[in-house]
Amino acid sequence: FHNPNCADGRHTITHLFEWKWSDIAQECERFLGPYGYCGVQVSPPNENRVVTSPNRPWWERYQPVSYKLVTRSGNDQQFRDMVDRCNKQNIRIYVDVVMNHMTGSGGSGQGTGGSQWDGNSLSFPGVPFSSWDFNDASTCSTSDLNIHNYQNVQEVRNCRLVSLLDLKLSKDYVRTKVVEYLNYLIDIGVAGFRFDAAKHMWPADLYAITGQLKSLNTNYFPSGSKPFIYQEVIDMGNEPIKMSEYFGTGRVTNFVYGAKLSPVFRNQDQAKWLVNWGEGWGMPFSNDVIVFIDNHDNQRGHGAGGAVLTFRDSRRYKMATAFMLAHPYGFTRVMSSYYWDVNYVNGNDANDWIGPPTNGDMSIKDVFINSDLSCGNGWICEHRWRQIYNMVAFRNVVFGTSLVNWWDNGNYQIAFSRGNKGFIVFNLESYNLNTRLQTGLPAGQYCDVISGNYENGSCTGSSVTVNSDGTANFFIPTSAEDPMIAIHIGAKV
């Protein structure tokens, strides 16, 4: 379950948060395939509660009503079309799976696919689940059945996360329904899963569930391939539940990564300490994690991970992302957001619920593509920023090489090579960088893929000359639009 199942030479996924299936299908064909991405994390595809107060928040999709594939992103047929078209472009689809719970308690209505649900009687006929299928006072010991104390493992796993009705995954019937859903997705051709709220599920239950998963669809994958699984476990080191409990069923989301890298690129922690970034900072083994700067929760103050960098602080965000993509540690995920107006009230964003850009009838807006490759209609599309997509390509080129030729100025200027294939240098100082550095690269002229693209054998941005001894002169003014330079052997003039 640790292998992402990427097509050859591809090593990064992007989370196209709240995108429609029809837009993702097009994005695979027009951008993700050609620009070297491995795949897409999609928002939960299964039927969810329709929340109208507030009006259609993004988080309604984390309140399942059934496992039918009908949401604001599209229906079953549109989902299948996306998976097929993306796989044909060598782009994989990873599904966000919400199986810890159903809707919040209380209320009733119809889901996005028309199924009835009742959060008072715990009835979800669209699956079907009934009150017997949920944890209750016999398994959860808090008086309101909600989680209050993250130091109590039993409570975290058997009680309700923010009042979400907690499924009894110890029960065979419940497991069977979840396994049916996952195998249904596998048969369609997905490459893997994000397990939402994995901290709130027992590792033994996940072990039993994943043990019943089929191999991937052989129309797209080698026979016997297992789905890639990455589990959402927020482990900042201060709770009894640890990431390591979940390595048996796949990788985990490493929230320490963005939390500790963000302050460095905010000049709050010297960049020179990144010399042993990764396991050296007490993080799990590279092959056990998926890494990212921000995610859909902590970019708006949900979840955890501290004050992470986001698209709103774009200059620093691009640098942190470039560092992530240049560094060998972890399997990398690039966040792709939509815009919303923040409104801080007592330190919290009162608009943290706002859903994706919508039309008048609250359907999700199409993603509009501008001539400069950027997006319109409220979609931020960080994955289409030049400094980011060129570093996705950098990672593909240098993959498998080790980090060598580390250099720092003792403070906020750093540089390193990836084998003899790539080199990157950052200037986070308030003064210019003007230095000769060992790049480890063969002599020649290279495009700086940060300031421009490599197109038809030449550079649209600046270029760097590597001498026969592997050294090159670097000049990065502190006022540079992006105070970093990256070169690699795939962009040699």
Ligand code: ARE
């Ligand atoms: C919404 C409303 C709630 C309401 C509930 C039920 O906001 O007020 O009670 O509905 O009606 C998302 C949103 C939630 C939303 C939920 C369902 O973030 O606000 O609730 O959808 O619509 C913990 C979990 C972690 C979880 C984060 C958010 O451990 O798994 O909280 N992250 C995932 C997803 C979220 C999603 C869910 C889980 C639920 O990524 O997008 O919620 O499916 C410490 C702990 C962390 C803990 C953190 C925050 O740091 O270490 O483990 O994270 O606090 O409590």
Ligand code: CA
């Ligand atoms: Ca649970």
